[in-house]
Amino acid sequence: MVVIGGGPAGYAAALYGGLAGLRIALVEKDKVGGTCLHRGCIPAKQLLETAAVFRAVRRAGDYGVSAGQATLDFAVAQARKRKVVDQQYRGLQGLLKRRQVVTYAGTGVLQPGRRVLVSGPARPDGARRGGPRAQEGEPAAPLELEASAVVLAAGSVPRSLPGLPVDGHLVLSSDELLDLEKLPASAAVVGGGAVGCEFASMLADLGAQVTVLEAMPKILPGVDRDVADVVAKSFARRGIEVRTGVQVQGHTPAPDGSSTTLRLGGGEQLRVEQVVVSVGRRPCSAGLVAPGTNVEVDDRGFVKVDELMQTSEPGVYAVGDLVATPGLAHVGYAEAMLVIDQLLGRPVVPLDYARVPWCVYTFPEVAFSGYSEEAAREAGYEVVTKKHSFAGNGRAAIIGEAEGVVKVVAEKQPDGSAGRVLGVHMAGPWVTEQLGQGYLTVNWEATAAEAAQFVQPHPSLSEVFGETMLALAGKGLHVG
Numbered sequence: 205m206v207v208i209g210g211g212p213a214g215y216a217a218a219l220y221g222g223l224a225g226l227r228i229a230l231v232e233k234d235k236v237g238g239t240c241l242h243r244g245c246i247p248a249k250q251l252l253e254t255a256a257v258f259r260a261v262r263r264a265g266d267y268g269v270s271a272g273q274a275t276l277d278f279a280v281a282q283a284r285k286r287k288v289v290d291q292q293y294r295g296l297q298g299l300l301k302r303r304q305v306v307t308y309a310g311t312g313v314l315q316p317g318r319r320v321l322v323s324g325p326a327r328p329d330g331a332r333r334g335g336p337r338a339q340e341g342e343p344a345a346p347l348e349l350e351a352s353a354v355v356l357a358a359g360s361v362p363r364s365l366p367g368l369p370v371d372g373h374l375v376l377s378s379d380e381l382l383d384l385e386k387l388p389a390s391a392a393v394v395g396g397g398a399v400g401c402e403f404a405s406m407l408a409d410l411g412a413q414v415t416v417l418e419a420m421p422k423i424l425p426g427v428d429r430d431v432a433d434v435v436a437k438s439f440a441r442r443g444i445e446v447r448t449g450v451q452v453q454g455h456t457p458a459p460d461g462s463s464t465t466l467r468l469g470g471g472e473q474l475r476v477e478q479v480v481v482s483v484g485r486r487p488c489s490a491g492l493v494a495p496g497t498n499v500e501v502d503d504r505g506f507v508k509v510d511e512l513m514q515t516s517e518p519g520v521y522a523v524g525d526l527v528a529t530p531g532l533a534h535v536g537y538a539e540a541m542l543v544i545d546q547l548l549g550r551p552v553v554p555l556d557y558a559r560v561p562w563c564v565y566t567f568p569e570v571a572f573s574g575y576s577e578e579a580a581r582e583a584g585y586e587v588v589t590k591k592h593s594f595a596g597n598g599r600a601a602i603i604g605e606a607e608g609v610v611k612v613v614a615e616k617q618p619d620g621s622a623g624r625v626l627g628v629h630m631a632g633p634w635v636t637e638q639l640g641q642g643y644l645t646v647n648w649e650a651t652a653a654e655a656a657q658f659v660q661p662h663p664s665l666s667e668v669f670g671e672t673m674l675a676l677a678g679k680g681l682h683v684g
Contacts, residue, residue, distance in 0.1 A: 205547065206231065206320045206351040208312035208492070211238020213524025213536030214357030215296060220544045222303030229349050230305050231312035231322050237293050238359050239525075240533045246292060247382045248402060250285040252565050255409035259567070266604060276410060278387055285382075308347070314356065316496035318519050320349045353519045353547055355540070356499075356507060358492050360485035360525035365394065367454030367467075368481055374457055374464045375479045378403070388412055388477035392466055394452050396423035398564040400482035401435065405566040407480075408444045415445045415474060417466075422448055424564065427629070428576035430591060430611050434631035435566055438607055455479060487526045504528070511554035513543050535560055561643045563636040568608050571639040574627030574646035577613050585626060586616040590676040592683045594632045598663040608632020610672045612642075614652050622652035622676045628669070638666050645673075652676040 205221055207214045210232030218230045235242055254276075264271040300307060310324035323346040362377035364370055372380045381403060389412060393404045396418030408414045416423060416439070423439075423446055424432040439446055451469035458464060466474045487505045498516040500508040507522040509515055515522055521543045524536035538555055545552045564570035580587045594600040594608040611629045614622035628642030645655045656677040660670035675683040 205229070205353045205355060206312070206318075206349050207355045207357055208314065208320060209238070209357035209359050209488075209524070209526075210234075210236035210307070211357060211359045211524060211536070212240050212533040213526075213540050214238070214355065214359075215300065216537040217355045217357065217523065217540035217544060218300060218305045219303055220541050221547070222300070222305045224544065224548055226544070226547065228303070228305045229308060229320075229351070230300065231308045231310060231320060231349075233309070233311045233324055235293060236300065236307065237296055239361075241292055241296070242289060243379045243382060245533055246289055247285050248378070248399075248406075249565055250288050251281060251382065252402060252406050252567075254281040254284070255406045256567065259409055263604065276387075278410070279385070282383075282385070308349070311491075312349075312358075313491065314354060314493045314497060314499065314520065315348070316494070318351055318354050318517075320351070320354060321494070322347050322349065353521070355543055356492060356515070356520065356522040356526055357524045357536070357540070358488040358526050360487050360531065362481065363484045363486050365452060365481055365483060368394065368452060368479065370481060373461065374477075375455065375481060377481055381480050390414075390463075390476045391478045391480055392417055392474055392476045393480045393482055395482035395484070396420070396446065396448070397425060397482065397484070398562075398570075400480070401439075401564060401566045403480055403482055404439070404444055408439075408442055409567065413443065415447065415476065417450045417452055417468070417474075418446070418448045419451060420448060424570065426576070426579075427562075427564075427570060427572065428611055428613075428627070429578065430609060431570055431572065431576075431629045431631045434568060434607065434609055435564075435570060438566075438568055485525060485531060489526060492526075502528070512546060512552060513539050514546075529555075529557055530560055530562075532560065532562070556647070559643075559647050561639050563639065565636060568605070568632050569635045570631050571635040571642075572627065572629040573639060573643040574625070575613055576627055576629060577611070580613050580626050587613050587626065588616045588620070588622045588676070589613050590622075590672050590683070592668050592672040592675065594665070594668055596682060597665060597668050599665050599667070600633055602663070603633060605633035608635065608668075610635075610668045612652070612672050612676050614676060621678065624649050624651055625655060630669075632668070633665055635665075638669065641666065642669060 206229045208231050218228045261274040308322050310322040312320045370377045392415045393400045394417050396416045404414045404416045453467045455464045455466045463477050489505045493499045506528040513521045523539035561573045591611045595606045600606040608631045613627040615624045617623040625645050656673040660667045671683050
């Protein structure tokens with residue numbers, strides 16, 4: 205098998221296939237690990253952790269701990285980020301090697317007959333494993349690989365907006381933001397989705413004055429409204445201004461290049477030092493497939509696949525950000541494993557994308573699986589819901605983070621009681637680590653009464669989930 209792209213979906217296919225004994229060639233034009241490891245999930249969460257530590261130190265006095273004046277050395281934070289990324293990168297390289305995956309540095313293009321043409325410059329050390337050597341910076345001779353199966357996993361890049369071209373100085377994408385050497389005093393985050401809200405939360409906690417500009421009626425579109433409201437209220441208390449229903453038309457840089465003024469709909473203007481564009485990502489499908497194959501690409505650039513990730517070309521699959529499924533690393537992992545299981549002749553079940561886990565690492569965090577209340581009603585379900593706040597939870601009070609809510613959406617039974625759980629939605633402390641039991645409840649199609657039987661440890665944050673389930677089943681202890 206040949207895999208084009210070494211991001212989460214691509215390297216997952218290589219690792220899983222390698223473990224099963226398949227002969228794997230992995231083609232990557234940059235570094236294995238892809239956006240997630242080098243310019244996305246891992247570096248972003250490391251800087252969000254810096255923000256969390258900064259918050260904790262600032263309120264250390266509440267716990268009787270004298271920490272003095274909290275100051276931020278952003279250069280040290282960036283150095284730690286690079287250390288974490290490098291450690292993960294070396295670990296991934298070693299794991300690929302142990303699984304006997306042969307890596308090729310360069311750009312892979314699918315040719316007819318499940319052949320992949322690899323071209324481009326060699327790595328800085330002049331090596332292309334399994335291929336010809338070249339001097340640093342010199343193009344390595346193209347080579348052709350042929351396999352019984354090809355997995356397209358070329359990933360994605362940040363989308364831009366008309367009138368807001370990314371210049372790396374005043375207008376940044378996620379790539380440039382995560383490599384900043386100095387934090388801006390003020391910033392506008394264009395896009396109030398998961399990633400935009402994470403950036404806004406991080407920048408504000410580290411001392412910047414932040415404005416979020418979102419075209420939709422609310423931030424975190426797709427998140428249950430009660431959960432999104434928790435984040436919106438937290439943002440307001442922390443001085444993050446959120447403007448919804450806003451169209452950004454362009455910007456005018458200051459003559460000295462120290463700031464820029466955004467032009468908004470209705471004649472409004474907003475002056476900031478930097479603008480962060482966070483409006484999603486687009487698939488890297490351009491030039492990926494040569495003429496003569498049956499692989500189809502839609503008008504948005506996504507490779508068309510069936511429910512088992514197969515393209516219209518026999519033996520060719522596409523996974524990860526290249527296809528129109530949730531752009532999540534763990535979804536890419538699952539899609540890659542689905543492909544390999546097919547190649548090995550194992551029984552497979554298509555992924556249920558409506559029930560995958562979602563996590564947003566803002567402060568407070570957000571995590572959910574399954575239908576929101578709005579989405580469930582739109583899908584035709586009659587529902588009953590129950591909410592429980594972290595405000596009364598002992599562990600939340602101990603750690604000083606009682607802001608948040610757990611909301612459960614269940615199918616309404618003929619007698620009015622709660623039946624099958626359709627969705628679990630959370631905002632609050634460490635909910636990204638608490639979602640597991642909610643995810644399993646939704647995906648095993650448990651009823652509220654079944655989930656309520658399980659005992660939660662005390663004192664723990666997870667008690668809020670258990671209390672919500674008890675109340676939904678009509679057995680509320682602390683919740684009516």
